[in-house]
Amino acid sequence: MANASLTEEFLYVQVAERLEKQMESQVLKTGDKLLSLRALSLEQGISLSTAYKAYVELENKGLIEARPKSGYFVRYTSRRVPQLLPAPAVNRSPEKVSVDAMIRRVYDNLSQTDVVKLSVATPALELLPEAKLNKAMLEALRQNPSSCTAYEELRGNLTLRKQIAKHAFNWNGTLTEHEVVTTQGCMEALVFCLKAVTKPGDTVAIESPTYFGIFNVMKSLGLRVLEIPTDPTEGIRIDLLEQALETTSIAACLFVPNFCNPVGALMPDHRKKQLVKLLASREIPLIEDDIYGEMYFGKTRPRTCKSFDTQGLVMLCSSVSKTLAPGYRVGWCIPGRFLEQVLSVKLMHTVSSATPTQAAIAIFFETGRYDLHMRNLRKALHTQCLRYLQAIADYFPRSTKVSRPQGGYVLWIELEAGIDAFEVYEKAWLEKISIAPGHIFSTDARFTNYLRITFGAPYTPEIDKSLKKLGRLIESLRK
């Protein structure tokens, strides 16, 4: 019986996926009528209920719609919103990061509750398992000999480190708990790794466009950045990185190979391998920010660069801030051969990370609640992604281009040349909608007609209304 129902589940997903592919390849076009449930069941040799489940799956993803008394119709089309073209190949000399007042402007007023926050790349709170997390915290306080009042050891909670090592299996990693150091979120992990392998004045290669927080960290540590363009499907342009390495002395690279922010690119495995090999040949450390790696929409967890690392040069950083509990500030790094240096930096800066939050997350992992939660979250995010994409297709000007993320939280949207995204930001703010203008994802003015929109929140009528407004607003700004 268990097997039968597994097969059943497998079947409807398979059917839905085949239909989805047909839509992507334009075999099925927007407005096309789909087979009736009975016809589909006959054609595919499946039960009526499997056919129904396949359509519900596609409907939930916003790809098809049921019209009363008429049957099912294709809603989705990829043609109306062209995919992003590869980023322009720019190869410039390293430059000092300049402060961006826009960042404070965009993020300072976000505690206002009446704003639709399409600018914040975190999961909506309703997608987080609050009650189960509370339970894990209670268990942590009860189980810990000092009720979590004592300092945690420098490396971090042992159970948590074991769980992180265990989960590394999913991205083809083989680790022990001794290789893991916990931190206060992924941001602190990046700071520790950068401090471990660079000194002020050094140059670090990063992606372009990139999350503005990365620029902030660089600035704070007195580092210079070299921006390497990221291709929306292939990830970081390795050819351009190689060129840059010929002329510039680079102390480290900091990349986000899995679902980078804001482009959302997933670097294919062979490219990851190629990147690791290139950097190993020059003994350059790679700080791999894998904070989005668990949020894949495909069948399997994408590999990490770390999984191709034979020299201990890859320093992997991650956290539960984007998946489980932003407020817990629990992150970690796996610093390879730089373990001792990272421990030294941690000892100098914060001594140890908070005991109760680490202990609660450890229990959440250990009891299998994390895996269960992630299965649900991934499904919700994938559905939301498709819904938001559809809305952009429906409401934004036809000249709009948009990324096709295979994971993560964000859509990277290219508007018609000449439209200033900061103007869009300011006008949208007046309508109580917050978006992130492209300006804040680079040190130069290369992305002034780009927007980042987060699909972390379930698709509600309010979101729909906001995206419609945003579309009209952008339309009104066309020259």
Add this chain to the structure above:
Amino acid sequence: MANASLTEEFLYVQVAERLEKQMESQVLKTGDKLLSLRALSLEQGISLSTAYKAYVELENKGLIEARPKSGYFVRYTSRRVPQLLPAPAVNRSPEKVSVDAMIRRVYDNLSQTDVVKLSVATPALELLPEAKLNKAMLEALRQNPSSCTAYEELRGNLTLRKQIAKHAFNWNGTLTEHEVVTTQGCMEALVFCLKAVTKPGDTVAIESPTYFGIFNVMKSLGLRVLEIPTDPTEGIRIDLLEQALETTSIAACLFVPNFCNPVGALMPDHRKKQLVKLLASREIPLIEDDIYGEMYFGKTRPRTCKSFDTQGLVMLCSSVSKTLAPGYRVGWCIPGRFLEQVLSVKLMHTVSSATPTQAAIAIFFETGRYDLHMRNLRKALHTQCLRYLQAIADYFPRSTKVSRPQGGYVLWIELEAGIDAFEVYEKAWLEKISIAPGHIFSTDARFTNYLRITFGAPYTPEIDKSLKKLGRLIESLRK
């Protein structure tokens, strides 16, 4: 009735204090027989039970002892353990901090449970209100709209900031919550303040001797240190600081005016005022580490330098790590005119501090549990301080000198010249006793015959045995 019992309490404490003063001033000497309870009650015009309570108070502090059928005798004497002399006046040019491998050596193996840890300056866990803290955490999870899963705002938990502002009244401060920024422990507060007002290569004046963590932070931030000697009763030598300011460009000072670690000096109010005025005349920021300020043995909370600050140049840093919950990593700073800079640094490094731990501590403060706990903790620490002092008088060589802290956790012990404290450390380690050798509290070899001992743990027979062993060990090392 309530009043009567208050007066009663007041009386026995008064009587005990007068007797304690007589011992300190050598009116009562070691071995002297005290008045019988009846005689004391007649002499002082107090009830028998008040007289009894006064003696119990002194006995608990280890100052007197009851001998069966003989009455009460003075145990304590200040003469046998001379007080520390002021530190030697050394005025040197600033120097690069060098890493001290000893620190890792002393602190790396401390997770071993069979070691008597006289080296760790934290309260013994049995002095912490675990059950009440757990209760506060539960309330926090229940009250918080997102069960503490959401990011806390950049400045930190609002209730906690209000409570910190309210408690500033105790040290003569007048604050609002807008002036407070929460951090991950006091260490992170120091890092943020230093980053806000210095750049790599700058020189920062610190105390000598000083907590080794301060050197670590300086090194990590690429700062140079200028060590200014600290007088055991007057605190930092303002005259030497003034001299140094004539010849050296100092970007900031980082001092611990209340119960500095390891000397334990309490800088008198008029000196604090003088220090603030001196630095204000040169527009030099003072980072005031007040982490021990709440652990006073006297009647009132000592003032802070911040309370004399009219220019916004004093940046006060503190935490609950030494008083309430080391593992919670909840600290804060009050950065005066550098508020915006500190917020910028916090945004760049950690974005926000953990939500659940801050919320729990906020509730612990708000419900008055913190004040109650601190009253108990202060009393326990004072008693422990006197007990440990007494043991040193009893067991250590007569040439030993020791600090007389009026608060905090630590005793700073000067051994006979020629005894190497690191040798003491290594021999004590073999006996499962961990102490902190003076070497790690300075960048030069000025304190090689000094030890730091923590009295954070209640005085048990095991502690007594360890101190006896330590005394013998030191005796055996005399040339």
